[in-house]
Amino acid sequence: MTHADIERWNRKYADANPHAFVPDPLLVANAALLDGKGWALDLACGVGHNAIYLARRGYDVVAVDGSLTALRYCREAVAGTDLRVHPVVADLDRFVLPRGAFAVAIVFRFLDRSLIPAIKQSVAPGGLVIYQTFNVNKLRFAPEMQRKYLLEPGELKRLFGDFETIASNDAADIGEELSYWIGRRPAAPR
Numbered sequence: 001m002t003h004a005d006i007e008r009w010n011r012k013y014a015d016a017n018p019h020a021f022v023p024d025p026l027l028v029a030n031a032a033l034l035d036g037k038g039w040a041l042d043l044a045c046g047v048g049h050n051a052i053y054l055a056r057r058g059y060d061v062v063a064v065d066g067s068l069t070a071l072r073y074c075r076e077a078v079a080g081t082d083l084r085v086h087p088v089v090a091d092l093d094r095f096v097l098p099r100g101a102f103a104v105a106i107v108f109r110f111l112d113r114s115l116i117p118a119i120k121q122s123v124a125p126g127g128l129v130i131y132q133t134f135n136v137n138k139l140r141f142a143p144e145m146q147r148k149y150l151l152e153p154g155e156l157k158r159l160f161g162d163f164e165t166i167a168s169n170d171a172a173d174i175g176e177e178l179s180y181w182i183g184r185r186p187a188a189p190r
């Protein structure tokens with residue numbers, strides 16, 4: 001993330017009004033998978049609407065983003081509450097994720113393929129991953145977007161091929177502009 005990237009995101013968030021902190025519908029639809037036990041990670045969390053939802057479910061949440069402006073909204077939202085959200089301002093190009101630390105890791109609307117191995121290792125055996133981001137269909141409405149930030153058909157399933165799939169819309173014939181994949185790291189052998 002260059003300084004210019006950070007400034008661009010900070011400017012974008014300066015005009016944001018996230019006071020409702022509405023969680024992503026995919027997360028809410030899968031609430032039954034979120035038992036609230038242990039630590040959760042929200043990577044590239046933005047203003048933290050999903051991180052706050054995870055904290056409401058009972059998790060201690062590490063919420064990482066490069067934009068201090070975005071994380072200020074998050075910090076203000078949890079101040080004075082008993083929600084355990086721990087905002088971390090960090091450049092994910094350089095951030096080292098702890099191994100086996102999280103019961104849940106979520107990523108929404110962010111793609112850096114080089115981080116996938118570290119994300120996989122950051123969840124404990126049996127831990128849950130929920131990943132949703134834009135796919136190449138987005139180019140129909142936003143042709144200026146760089147393809148490298150968009151998922152190819154079936155890509156999430158391939159990237160998490162060594163995990164157990166719970167749910168996915170990430171098929172080759174997908175018509176939506178968002179793909180998701182939900183699954184678990186296989187439990188450690190006994």
Ligand SMILES: C[S@@+](CC[C@H](N)C(=O)[O-])C[C@H]1O[C@@H](n2cnc3c(N)ncnc32)[C@H](O)[C@@H]1O
Binds near residue numbers: 001044092107108
């Ligand atoms: C489209 S927003 C998604 C935010 C949130 N996950 C959501 O769904 O609303 C992408 C986020 O990624 C963050 N980001 C992009 N590159 C990053 C990097 N290298 N390190 C840390 N954060 C980064 C931006 O600051 C921004 O908040």
